[in-house]
Amino acid sequence: MPELPEVETVVRTLNRLVAGKTIERVQVLLPRIIQRPAEPELFEAALVQQTIHRLERRGKFIRFVLDDLTLISHLRMEGRYGVNVAGEPIEKHTHVIFAMTDGTELRYRDVRQFGTMHIFRQGEEWSLPPLHKLGLEPLDPAFTPEALRKRIGDKPTKLKPLLLNQEAIAGLGNIYVDEALHRAGLHPERPANSLSQKEMDFLHRSITEVLQEAVDAGGSSIKSYVNGQGEMGMFQQQLHAYGMTGQPCRHCGHPIEKTRLGGRGTHFCPHCQVLRA
Template sequence: MPELPEVETVVRTLNSLVAGKRIDRVSVLLERIIQQPKEIEVFQDALQGQTIHRLERRGKFIRFLLDDLVLVSHLRMEGRYGVYAADEPVEKHTHVIFHFSDGTELRYKDVRQFGTMHIFRAGDELTAPPLHKLGLEPLAPEFSIKALQAAIGGKPTKLKPLLLNQEAVAGLGNIYVDEALFRAGLHPERPAASLSPAEMKKLHGAIVSVLQEAVDAGGSSIKSYVNGQGEMGMFQQQLHVYGRTGEPCSRCGTAIVKMKLGGRGTHYCPKCQKIRKAQ
């Protein structure tokens, strides 16, 4: 599933490609993608004539800011957007097409068909599902050590599943939680309540630095992710633990271990990320 860096890259790319374009009409080829309104005709009619002013990210969601509406899109496992000329053949697994007045189209493709789209009146999207319970934005100025401590400090929950909880920190997923915990030297099973102030500071810094570096690299193309121009991300070349089971740790040479934690594959170095008491 695309995580914060990948979604941020998609948003930045699409802003350069579709901001300012007017939607003439919308074709919905797979109804299950549309979550709100449920009536496909209402969805299509609402978007007709709207202009895309800009795109923004909230957690792993994309917000299309229109004239007086906001379209909220989640890519889920393998959703992707691309801009095409109207006369280009429509590829397989294309489920929604936004036809623009300039003769181009924004097409949403999704092999797994798990993606979602919701329409709201501008401003209403932040107080209703699916955005209303999202937690801290880790690349926002408000994401301080104190804010992270307030969100997760004192909780008995293990670090890995807690950081994957979108109500705690929005946008983190399997890749970047594993990488941040490695960078901070923290075992994925450490209870959040056991972290010392110094360890919380390390975790905060690791989350921010890993995410920012990944954004700068265009995200990680682990499976099918590409940006709005069909380009791969390159951060996978900088991963230290994720997907490196059995390979030597870049710090100490110990073999990277993979285990199941909270139903998710979790990668760590057993020497650099020992479970130990708070210092």
Template sequence: MPELPEVETVRRTLNELVGGKRIERVTVTLPRIIQRPAEPEAFAAALAGHTIQTVERRGKFLRILLDGLVLVSHLRMEGRYGVYRQDEPVELHTHVRFRFDDGTELRYKDVRQFGTMHLFAPGEDLANAPLNKLGLEPLDDAFTLQAFKREVAHRTTKIKPLLLNQAHIVGLGNIYVDEALFTAGIHPERAADTLKAPDWARLYDAIRATLGRAVDAGGSSIKSYVNGQGEMGMFQHQLLIYGREDGACTRCGGTIVKTVVGGRGTHTCPACQPLPGNRLKAKVKPRAK
């Protein structure tokens, strides 16, 4: 958390809230948030006087485009942005403040302190870490069924960890992988190279549809996620399987189980998502002598 739909929602709200605003001063109170440049003082000095033009997204990263600079920000687990009046009290765990010349400021708050910020010259951000090794964007026009299969269909990895790997497909996290696999009727432990053409078509459609509906709903507020205006997402009310362990499957009425796949909690309906070769074999009684 947050995943692609949540970051996309933050991007849209930040565009509305800070687009066109000129930075007067930047204050950093937790230096390790700033990954590039190495010194937070250099980060703050470089941004002063620049104007935010627009906010874009690459995978789970925000790309804040300014006149002559690009700020790459990752929210990690609980990072959040909000716009405040400069005279409003600063909340606990607020680590970076971007003061604008109109009396407002953008504040970055992060209770877990895992978020990161990188500053680049235009064009350098996409050619350097952390963006240079990211995979396909699942909501882009370039993400076709053919491109999807070309990237992952030949791999022997289990399908869930493969979809979570940002080097192949970006933006997908635990929630939406569980939802897409359930929608497609594919067990998360299936090896990618065992999926057939109809499986790939269903999974492709499920990924696009699930993410699209989640973006429309403003993302999922499972824990602490809110957008740049402090509003919760609403897609958690539409989740079909994630977080519903021991509940009834919405499709067949069977019991949803929670296991661990690739180190991640995983929700599955054994009836709707069968794992080939894993069906229980009937016990054969020994013959009487």
């Protein structure tokens, strides 16, 4: 599933490609992608003549800011956007097409068909699902060590599942939690309330550093992720823990191990990330 760096990269790419364009018509080819309004015909009609002023990211969600509406899109497992010239062949698994007045089309393609789209009147999206319970934004200036301590510092929950909880921190997923915990030297099973102030500071710094480096690299193309121009991310070349099972830790040389925690594959170095009570 695309995580914060991948979604941020898609948003930045689409801002260059479609911001300022006006939607002439919309074609929904797979109705279950559309969550609000429930009727695809109403979704299509609502967006006609709406201009895309800008795109923003909240957690793993994309916000299309229109004239008086907001379109919220979640890519889920393998959703992707691409910009085509009208009349070009439509790829298999293309489920929503936004035709622009300039003759281009923004096409949403999703092999797994898990993506979702919601339309709201501007402003109401913050108080309704799916955005209303999202936690701290880890690349926002408000994400400080103190904010992180207030959000998770008193919880007995193990670090890995807690950091994956989108109501705690929005945007983190399996790849970047493994990388941040490895960089901070913290075992994924450590209870959050067992961290010292110094360890919490290390965790905060590791989260922000890993995410920013991944954004700068255009995200990680582990499976099928590409940005809005079909370009792969490159951060997978800088991974130290995720997907590195059996390979030597770049810090100490001990083989990286993999276990399952909360149903998720979890990668760590048992030498650098010792489990302490």
